[in-house]
Amino acid sequence: MGNALEWIGSKLYTGLVWFEYCAKHPIFGCRLCGTCKLHDLGLTCPMTCPKQLRNGPCGGVRANGHCEVKPEMECRWVRIERRARKYWPKSWWHPRHINPPVRWDLQATSSWLNYLYNVDKHKEEYEEIKAKQQ
Numbered sequence: 001m002g003n004a005l006e007w008i009g010s011k012l013y014t015g016l017v018w019f020e021y022c023a024k025h026p027i028f029g030c031r032l033c034g035t036c037k038l039h040d041l042g043l044t045c046p047m048t049c050p051k052q053l054r055n056g057p058c059g060g061v062r063a064n065g066h067c068e069v070k071p072e073m074e075c076r077w078v079r080i081e082r083r084a085r086k087y088w089p090k091s092w093w094h095p096r097h098i099n100p101p102v103r104w105d106l107q108a109t110s111s112w113l114n115y116l117y118n119v120d121k122h123k124e125e126y127e128e129i130k131a132k133q134q
């Protein structure tokens, strides 16, 4: 019985991970990193940056604001900043804090559940940001 429940649980979890991927990949280019930063970064996925930078642009942004690796693509960080200024100018969600490194151990897991159960440790991260901003 225990094994059957475990099996059902694992299938449900896999289904949820696929659902999250199917919901977010077409819109945001989600790579299933497991520690979602869309809400922090102007609804722009930092993992779509060819260098996967989570804390600002590299030194290779072109004069037109495009990526040095993919010249046809706007630099993710130019986009993040533009959107954040436009939609969340006063929010503490504005990308002004240092994001922790990518948790590679959480890759291909559900960022929704990781957030819900604080597996990604976002609560501690936000407490630290709030404390610094007071």
Ligand code: SF4
Residues within 6 Å of the ligand: 024, 028, 029, 030, 031, 032, 033, 034, 035, 036, 037, 038, 045, 046, 047, 048, 111
């Ligand atoms: S930050 Fe991670 S979970 Fe969020 S959309 Fe990008 S790859 Fe997906």
